[in-house]
Amino acid sequence: MRPAAGAPAPQPGWSPAAAAAVRRARHRARRQQAPCVTGRDVPAALIDDDGCRAVYVLRRAGVALDEPTERLRAAEDAVRP
Template sequence: MQNRTPDTGWAEAADGTPLSTELASAVTGARRRAARDGDRQIDTAHLLHTLLEADPGARQPFPGGPAQVARLLGYLVQRTIGYGLRWTGTVEDSGALPVLAAETVPGWSPAAARAMREACARARARGAERVDGTDLLAALLCDPRCRAVDVLLRAGVDTALLAAHLDGPDRSVCPGR
C-alpha cells in the first residue's frame, strides 16, 4: 500500500524552537498513524492519540487522572480500528472549507497545522527552550470544532477543566486569543 500522507511537518517551530523529544515522537507517530489508517492528512485526533502515548507529561493535567486517560486512549483505539469511520470525510480532512495558503501544510489538516502553530506560540509566550506536549494539548483545546476536542468530549473529558489545569501563571491556553 502506498503512503498517501506526505512526510512533512514539524521538527521545530518556524522560529527555530525545537520540539521536546516526546512531542517530536508524537508528531512522528501521528504521521505513521495517519498513513496506517489510510488518511491523506494528519488530523488533530492523530496528534492527540500519539501525544497521549508518547508524552507522560501530557497525561498529567487530565482532571480524571489515569482512569480518564485510559478511557480516552480506549476511545482513540476504537476510532483507529474502525469504529471511528463516521469521521471519514468530515470537515477537518475533507478540504471542503476554504483555507488560507499560509495555513496549509502538506500532509496536515488545517486544524492540525493551526494547533502546531498555537503550541509554538504558547512555548514562545512562556519563554520555553522547547515546545512540549502540554503546549500542543492546550493548543488542541483552542479549536472546539476539531476532531481532538470531539474525541475528548465523547470520552467524557471536561475540556474547560482540562484547559484550567493546563493554564497557569507562565502558561496560557490559546495565548493569541
C-alpha cells in the first residue's frame, strides 16, 4: 500500500479513472489521519465517482452501490476524531 501523504504520483499508463481513484483514496486516508491507503479507500473512491466506467458497468448490471457506499462512509465517520 502507498503512504497517504507524500506518495509518488500514479504510474504512467494508468487510466484517468484509476489515477483519479488513487488520488481520492489518498485524500480519504489523509482525512482519516491514516498512515496509508487501505482496502476501503480505493473502492470508496471508485464508487463515489459517477463518471467512472466501472461504476457505470456495475449499475447497468443491477448492482446496488448505495449500501456499500453507506457502509464505507459510516466506517469513515467512525474513525474521524
